[in-house]
Amino acid sequence: MDLRDYYDRHWTDLPEGQVDYKRLSMIVDSVQAGERVLESGCGPGFLAKLLKDKGAHVIGTDVSRVGAERTARRGIETHHVDLDTTKLPFPDQSFDTVVCNSNLEHLFFLEQNLAECIRVLRLGGKFIWMEPNTAHWRYRLWLLFGRFPYIPESPTDPYHIRHVTAHELVRLCRVNGLEVRELRGHAGLWCRGLYPKWFYMGAAGNGGRAKLAINHILGLNRLVLAEGLVFAERLGLDAQAFLDVARQSAAYSQVMDIKGAKMVRGEYSPQGFIHQSLKDFRLILDQAAVRGQQMPLAALNAAVLEACVKHGEGERDNSAVIEEIRRRKT
Numbered sequence: 001m002d003l004r005d006y007y008d009r010h011w012t013d014l015p016e017g018q019v020d021y022k023r024l025s026m027i028v029d030s031v032q033a034g035e036r037v038l039e040s041g042c043g044p045g046f047l048a049k050l051l052k053d054k055g056a057h058v059i060g061t062d063v064s065r066v067g068a069e070r071t072a073r074r075g076i077e078t079h080h081v082d083l084d085t086t087k088l089p090f091p092d093q094s095f096d097t098v099v100c101n102s103n104l105e106h107l108f109f110l111e112q113n114l115a116e117c118i119r120v121l122r123l124g125g126k127f128i129w130m131e132p133n134t135a136h137w138r139y140r141l142w143l144l145f146g147r148f149p150y151i152p153e154s155p156t157d158p159y160h161i162r163h164v165t166a167h168e169l170v171r172l173c174r175v176n177g178l179e180v181r182e183l184r185g186h187a188g189l190w191c192r193g194l195y196p197k198w199f200y201m202g203a204a205g206n207g208g209r210a211k212l213a214i215n216h217i218l219g220l221n222r223l224v225l226a227e228g229l230v231f232a233e234r235l236g237l238d239a240q241a242f243l244d245v246a247r248q249s250a251a252y253s254q255v256m257d258i259k260g261a262k263m264v265r266g267e268y269s270p271q272g273f274i275h276q277s278l279k280d281f282r283l284i285l286d287q288a289a290v291r292g293q294q295m296p297l298a299a300l301n302a303a304v305l306e307a308c309v310k311h312g313e314g315e316r317d318n319s320a321v322i323e324e325i326r327r328r329k330t
Contacts, residue, residue, distance in 0.1 A: 041103025
């Protein structure tokens, strides 16, 4: 899978509007109406649309065909460009402002695309470059103790293939002939994974018990989503279109974002194994039995998971429960 394939899949799966709008507002506030703006790496066009609504003339480029198409559907001129290997399709000094909104760290050849962005920026124009800061103090502390954890929704999640610090960002701008006028920070989406939430649950062992109960709820959410998707298919509905509607309904849960696309595509590369989920639900049933509590839905989910294991699906992602639902026909 190359970058284009990866981001075609990524932008296909990303729900509409799932973005840190507070972070985007920092960029929007720095752009004036009437400016000719290039957003290099526009993705699905969330930022490009905000800039257009402010009165800027926006053009977008993206390595992903899907990202470019989603941006174009917002009425924005968009070019599908392999940003890693191809020059931008614009003459020198074509834009008043060039925006790189957290995209350069996703490229193999960051410096090459940076030089292209500067080439198409007019003399005296604005270059707005936003990056996750890998020198966040928590990473510095972890490195001091020999750690460099990969954390979801952070600078080190698998989504990022290059790492840039604030110091390195300034250096790269200056060696490419730019004058750095302002350096700002924002504790937005990237920082959430760096600050685990702490809850007081009372006596020792209550945290583990709470986690077991939460796993019960998550497992049932997966099962209900799987059954709902199969039911929609049997009704003749397109599964992806139905999932998009469900995400905007009162039935929404984060399971739809995490597992929905995997169920629709039948792509079960493991995030959580079927066999591990079965182990959890056996423990849930055991603990309930000790306390004299029947758990009919937990028992049902355990039976579905056991059937998946019998069909050789134990090493698949737990979203594969949808296959067992499909097998259960009258």
